[in-house]
Amino acid sequence: MDTVKQLVVKSGLVDVKYLNTPEGEMYLQIAVASVAVGIALALYLATAAKSEPKKILETPELTLSTTEAHAMLPTITDWHRMKLVDKTALSHNTNLYVFEIPRPTGHVKGIHPEPVLGLPIGQHISVSAEIDGKNIVRSYTPTTLDGEDPGRFHLLVKAYEQGNISRYLSLLTVGQEVKVKGPKGKFVYNRDLADHFLMIAGGTGITPMYQIIKASLADEEDKTQMRLIYANVNEDDILLRKELDDLQARSNGRFQVYYVLNNAPAGWTGGQGFITHEMIKSHMPAGGVGSKGKVLMCGPPPMMNAMKGHLDGLGYPKPNTISKLDDQVFLF
Known part of the structure; x- marks a missing residue:
């Protein structure tokens, strides 16, 4: 306390006679307390400045692999x-x-x-x-x-x-x-899903079939047999024709495509008109409806309705309103 009194006297702010009174003693006590608080605050601020700022919300950083490609569609809720x-x-x-x-x-x-x-x-x-x-x-x-x-x-x-x-x-x-x-979608392909696929497509309904065919033929352990009946109006409307023909040529007989045209040109060797009961029957699995085979369909609604009738006449079960993976007849 004497040291503080000397400092206050040297500052000239307070008369030495006042410091020797009871009021002066109280003044000195307040001054000492104020100095202590100031020192504590300075030490706290100095320590805080040196430490890393705390993160209130931390966002995990994305770790990218140098060998596995990052998939951009992890959930159905992400646009x-x-x-x-x-x-x-x-x-x-x-x-x-x-x-x-x-x-x-x-x-x-x-x-x-x-x-x-x-x-x-x-x-x-x-x-x-x-x-x-x-x-x-x-x-x-x-x-x-x-x-x-x-x-x-x-x-x-x-x-x-x-x-x-x-x-x-x-x-x-x-x-x-x-x-x-x-x-x-409900359909997820794997090599053990069926022994045989009968695919019926119209127009751009070829796209899911094409994806499945490519994936199957790219798998050396896949033995699935695939038969595709692909319908269009005119020959120029046949989409992915070269790609489908190439897949057929290198499939070792696992994949065969049969084109059907409403307006067939002269010399056309494929199907003519609309897909018929007989066309479907000729491409069915060798073991018939009871074999481990599935029918996959995708195309314009009127065409799909007609195909349902043909399949029903051949003994296939009617497809559900919303197809499931274990259905024998799956409509994309």
């Missing part, structure tokens, strides 16, 4: 913006769209593998767009498998005059984006 990088007309109303898969934060080209959709074989994606003030969503199956075109995926879409998303896509120019999410 991702995908940029159109190429667009090729395949017919008067059908385009092949190539979209770039966005690289995740931290991705280094040349070190990390290019990202993939992460879409199970047989499932599809949802594409969303705002049209006339309404949010419209449609489902499409990419024609590429993960990693087939590194960092990108392909969509094959036929534009209809009354179609919402298909027409929207047809008006897109390179550089524009669409919103995509997935995976979606």
Whole structure:
């Protein structure tokens, strides 16, 4: 206390006679307490300045593998913006769209593998767009498998005059984006799912079949037999024809395609008119309906309704309103 009294006297702020009174003693006590508080505060601030600031909310950092490609579609609730990088007309109303898969934060080209959709074989994606003030969503199956075109995926879409998303896509120019999410669907392919697939497709309904066929033939341990009946109006409407013919040629007999045309040209050796009961019967599994075979169908609703009638007449069970993986007749 004497040291504090000497400092106060030297400052000249208080008379020495006042400090020797009871009031002066109280003044000194208050001064000592104030100095102690100031020192404690200074020490606290100095310590806090040296320590790392605390994070109230910590966001886990994304760890990217240098061997495994990052999948961009982990859940059905995530929307991702995908940029159109190429667009090729395949017919008067059908385009092949190539979209770039966005690289995740931290991705280094040349070190990390290019990202993939992460879409199970047989499932599809949802594409969303705002049209006339309404949010419209449609489902499409990419024609590429993960990693087939590194960092990108392909969509094959036929534009209809009354179609919402298909027409929207047809008006897109390179550089524009669409919103995509997935995976979606009840069908997930694996090599032990069936001994034989009878596939019936019309128009762009070929896309899920094409994806499954490619995946199956790429698996050396897969022994599944696949027969495809593919219907279109005109010969020029046959989508992926070269690719399907190439797959058939190198399948060692595991895959066969039978084309059917409403308007068959002269010399046409495939099916003519609409797909018939007899056409389906000739491509059924050798063991018949009771064998371990599945029927997969995708195409325009009128065509699918007609196919249901043909299958029923052959003894196949009627497909459920919403198909499930264990159904013998699955409608995409």
